[in-house]
Amino acid sequence: MHQSRPLPRLVLGSSSVYRKELLSRLGIPFDVAVPDIDETPMPDEAPEATALRLAQAKAAAIAAKFPDALVIGSDQVATLDGEQIGKPGNHAKAMKQLQKMRGRRVIFHTALCLFDGRKAGADAVQLENVQTFVTFRDLPDDELDAYLKIEQPYDCAGSARNEALGIAILEQIESSDPTALTGLPLIALTTMLRRAGMPFFTQNLTK
Numbered sequence: 001m002h003q004s005r006p007l008p009r010l011v012l013g014s015s016s017v018y019r020k021e022l023l024s025r026l027g028i029p030f031d032v033a034v035p036d037i038d039e040t041p042m043p044d045e046a047p048e049a050t051a052l053r054l055a056q057a058k059a060a061a062i063a064a065k066f067p068d069a070l071v072i073g074s075d076q077v078a079t080l081d082g083e084q085i086g087k088p089g090n091h092a093k094a095m096k097q098l099q100k101m102r103g104r105r106v107i108f109h110t111a112l113c114l115f116d117g118r119k120a121g122a123d124a125v126q127l128e129n130v131q132t133f134v135t136f137r138d139l140p141d142d143e144l145d146a147y148l149k150i151e152q153p154y155d156c157a158g159s160a161r162n163e164a165l166g167i168a169i170l171e172q173i174e175s176s177d178p179t180a181l182t183g184l185p186l187i188a189l190t191t192m193l194r195r196a197g198m199p200f201f202t203q204n205l206t207k
Contacts, residue, residue: 007028007029007198007199008068008069008070008118008196008197008198009031009066009068009069009070010028010029010030010031010069010070010072010193010198011030011031011032011033011062011063011066011069011070011071011072012030012031012032012033012072013033013034013035013058013059013061013062013071013072013073013074014032014034014035014058014072014073014074014183014184015034016183016184018161018163018182018183018184019074019182019183019184020032022179022182022183022184022186023072023184023186023189025186026186026190026200028193028198031066033062033065033066035057035058035059035061035062035073036061037054037057037058037061039054039075041077041084047077047079047082047084047107047109048077048109048111048129050075050077050084050109051075051076051077051109051110051111051129052075052111052113052127052129054073054075054111055073055074055075055111055112055113055127056073056111056113056115056125056127057073058073058074058075058113059071059072059073059113059114059115059125060073060115061073062115063115063117066117067117068117068118069117070114070115070116070117070193070196070198071114071115071117072112072113072114072115072184072189073112073113073115074110074111074112074113074183074184074185075110075111076108076109076110076111076157076183077108077109077111077157078106078107078108078109078157078158079106079107079108079109080100080101080104080106080107085097085101085106085157085158086157087154087155087156087157088153088154088156088159089154089155090154091148091149091152091154093154094148094153094154094159095141095144095145095148095159097158097159098136098139098144098147098148098159098160098169099141099144101136101158102136102137102138102139102144103135103136103137103138104135104136105133105134105135106133106134106135106136106158107131107132107133107134108131108132108133108134108157108158108180108181109129109130109131110129110130110131110132110177110180110181110183110184110185111127111128111129111130112127112128112129112130112184112185112188112189112192113125113126113127114126114189114192114193114196116196126192126195126196128185128188128192130175130176130177130180130185130188131175131180132173132174132175132177132180132181133172133173133174133175134158134162134170134172134173134174134181135170135171135172135173136160136169136170136171137169137170137171139169143169144169147160147165147166147168147169150165151164151165151166153166162181162182163182
């Protein structure tokens with residue numbers, strides 16, 4: 001009788017409830033751990049480079065606590081005309097962000113890292129950046145203000161949660177991976193997990 005091999009331990013290095021929900025869709029058991037790293041961009045660092053560096057730093061920080069596990073790290077940086085758009089932190093800054101982005105096309109860089117603790121050196125790391133192009137609706141100040149008061153997306157880069165009411169202030173989303181904008185590109189992730197030997201469509205996967 002064929003005996004299936006035990007699943008590699010999978011750890012999501014994130015405090016995001018949205019990334020947790022996305023990973024849950026795969027039906028693979030996983031743990032969650034919150035990385036504690038400095039997310040400040042380096043001087044003159046390109047947005048894509050920032051996202052990739054932080055995704056890898058998050059995965060590496062968690063991997064140090066979970067030997068032999070597969071650890072997922074992800075980071076997202078929004079840019080307008082090459083300038084990074086961070087998390088606003090409060091209502092006034094969020095309003096300025098939305099005013100600047102309305103009617104404009106914003107690029108979201110969603111970087112993904114899978115760190116395989118069973119390997120050493122460069123072989124342990126898989127990295128990818130998935131770009132999403134988002135066009136914001138050209139809405140008046142009163143609508144933007146009302147949206148912010150309802151949703152309060154002050155911990156969200158770009159001041160809009162597309163997985164919630166923020167979708168109403170967006171006009172178009174273009175990406176090769178529909179889950180990238182929410183923060184965890186599942187198409188890229190499942191490719192990485194396959195390379196790492198994670199089985200899919202196994203009858204007893206979640207048991």
